[in-house]
Amino acid sequence: MKDDTTKVNTLQKTVSATDGEVEAIGTGLQRGLANRHLMMLAIGGVIGPGYFVGMGNGLSSAGPAGLLICFGIVGTLLWAVMQSLGELGAFIPLPGSFTHYTxxxxDPALGFALGWNYWFLWAGIIMAEYNNLGLVLTFWDTPIPRxxxxxxxxxxFLAFTLLGVKSFGEAEFWLALTKIVAILAFFLCAILITTGVxxxxxxGFRFYHDPGPFADGVKGVFKIFVFAALQYSGTEMIGLTAGESSNPGRDVPKAVKSVLWRIVGIFLFGIFFLTLTVPCNDPDLLSARSKTARSPFVIAFTRVGADAGAHVVNAVIVVTMFSAINSALYVGSRTLYGLAAEGLAPKIFGWCNSRGVPVYSLVFMNLIGFLSLLNLSSGAGHLYTWIVSMTGIATFITCIDGSEHQSLCPPLWSSGLEVLCWLWSYR
Incomplete structure (x- = not known):
C-alpha cells in the first residue's frame, strides 16, 4: 500500500494533463472521442445481445419480480462504482485501462491482477459474441455456414477497428442510437399488448399473479446474479475512454451522471415491460427451436400473432452484436495497451500506428475471437454457457476498482485540497 505522501506526489505529476488538452497523454493513443460519442456510449453502449436474447433465461429462473430485484441490486452496485470511476477519469484521464489507478x-500487484482480469472479461465477451453472431445469422436461410x-x-472488424478511435466512436454512436430506438419501440408495443390493443x-399484471412474481423464490434471484452482472458489463467503458476523450474534464462527468438513467430507463423499465408481456413459465423461453425464437421479445410478438416481429428482433440482435464486438475489440486492445505501458504485458502490445491504434494489441484481441469456432465441435451453447459464467464473475471482480476512489480521497484531504466526494457521491 502506498502512503499518502507518495499518492499526492504521484497525483501532482499526472493531474496537469487534464482539461482541454487534445493531444494524447503519453505516447500513442489520440484524443478523438467527442462529447456526443461518450454520451451515446453511456446511454446505449451497455445494451448487448443478452438484453434481447438472454433475458429469457433470467425470467424463467427468477420470475418477473425476481428479475427486477436482481437487476436493481446489481445496478445499485454498478452505479456506486461508476461514480468513483467517473471522479478518477475526469481528474486523471490516463490512457489505456483504468486499472492504472489501482x-x-x-498497489501494483493489485493493478496487475485487475488489469488481466478485465482483459479476460472482454476476451470472453468477444468469443461469446462471435459465437452468437454465427448462430443468429443462421436464423435466415443462407448458403453460408455458421x-x-x-x-x-x-x-x-479487424479492418474497421484499424481505422482509429474516431471511427469507433462514430460507429458506436449510430449503433447505440439504433438500439435505443428499438427499445423505445418495444416499450410502446408492450403497452399496446398489455392493454389489449x-x-x-x-x-395487465396477470403474469405477476399467474404463474406468480417469483419462479424459484430467493434461490431463483441469487441464481441470476452472475447473469445480471454480465448484462451490465460495458458500463465501465466510460472510465476507459477518458484517455481518448477530447475534453475528459467536461465530457466524462456528463457521461457518468447518465448512468443512473440508463440503469432505470433501459434495464429496469425494459424488464418491467417485458415481464408484463411474457409469463416466466412460457415453454419457448427454454425450448424454442432457435436462439432468436427463445428471445422474450420475439415470444411477446408471437403470442399476439405478430410473427413478423421475429425478423425485426433478429435484425436488432445482429446490430447489438456488431456493437458488442466493436466495443470488445476497442476495450480489450486498450486494456492490453495499458498493461504494456505499465510493464505488465509484453512491450509489443504498447506500439501504436500513426492513427493512434495499438495494432498488435488489436490483432491479438481479435485472434481470441477464433476460439468461438471451438463450439462447432461441441453441443451448441456449451462453450457460451462457460464463457458467460466466467465473464460474469470477472465483472464482479472488476468492481474492486471502486476502492481506488476511497484510496484517493484521504491523501487529497491531508494535502488541503477540497474534495467534493463522500461515499461515492459524485457532483
Whole structure:
C-alpha cells in the first residue's frame, strides 16, 4: 500500500494533463472521442445481445419480480462504482485501462491482477459474441455456414477497428442510437399488448399473479446474479475512454451522471415491460427451436400473432452484436495497451500506428475471437454457457476498482485540497 505522501506526489505529476488538452497523454493513443460519442456510449453502449436474447433465461429462473430485484441490486452496485470511476477519469484521464489507478493509488500487484482480469472479461465477451453472431445469422436461410459468418466478420472488424478511435466512436454512436430506438419501440408495443390493443386481450399484471412474481423464490434471484452482472458489463467503458476523450474534464462527468438513467430507463423499465408481456413459465423461453425464437421479445410478438416481429428482433440482435464486438475489440486492445505501458504485458502490445491504434494489441484481441469456432465441435451453447459464467464473475471482480476512489480521497484531504466526494457521491 502506498502512503499518502507518495499518492499526492504521484497525483501532482499526472493531474496537469487534464482539461482541454487534445493531444494524447503519453505516447500513442489520440484524443478523438467527442462529447456526443461518450454520451451515446453511456446511454446505449451497455445494451448487448443478452438484453434481447438472454433475458429469457433470467425470467424463467427468477420470475418477473425476481428479475427486477436482481437487476436493481446489481445496478445499485454498478452505479456506486461508476461514480468513483467517473471522479478518477475526469481528474486523471490516463490512457489505456483504468486499472492504472489501482497500481498508482493502491498497489501494483493489485493493478496487475485487475488489469488481466478485465482483459479476460472482454476476451470472453468477444468469443461469446462471435459465437452468437454465427448462430443468429443462421436464423435466415443462407448458403453460408455458421463458421463462414464468423470468418467474414472477423476480417471486417479487424479492418474497421484499424481505422482509429474516431471511427469507433462514430460507429458506436449510430449503433447505440439504433438500439435505443428499438427499445423505445418495444416499450410502446408492450403497452399496446398489455392493454389489449395488440392481440385483442387485455393482460395487465396477470403474469405477476399467474404463474406468480417469483419462479424459484430467493434461490431463483441469487441464481441470476452472475447473469445480471454480465448484462451490465460495458458500463465501465466510460472510465476507459477518458484517455481518448477530447475534453475528459467536461465530457466524462456528463457521461457518468447518465448512468443512473440508463440503469432505470433501459434495464429496469425494459424488464418491467417485458415481464408484463411474457409469463416466466412460457415453454419457448427454454425450448424454442432457435436462439432468436427463445428471445422474450420475439415470444411477446408471437403470442399476439405478430410473427413478423421475429425478423425485426433478429435484425436488432445482429446490430447489438456488431456493437458488442466493436466495443470488445476497442476495450480489450486498450486494456492490453495499458498493461504494456505499465510493464505488465509484453512491450509489443504498447506500439501504436500513426492513427493512434495499438495494432498488435488489436490483432491479438481479435485472434481470441477464433476460439468461438471451438463450439462447432461441441453441443451448441456449451462453450457460451462457460464463457458467460466466467465473464460474469470477472465483472464482479472488476468492481474492486471502486476502492481506488476511497484510496484517493484521504491523501487529497491531508494535502488541503477540497474534495467534493463522500461515499461515492459524485457532483
Amino acid at each position: 497500481s498508482m493509488l493502491i 463458421w463462414g459468418w464468423v470468418l467474414i466478420f472477423w476480417g471486417f 395488440l392481440g385483442g386481450h387485455k393482460i
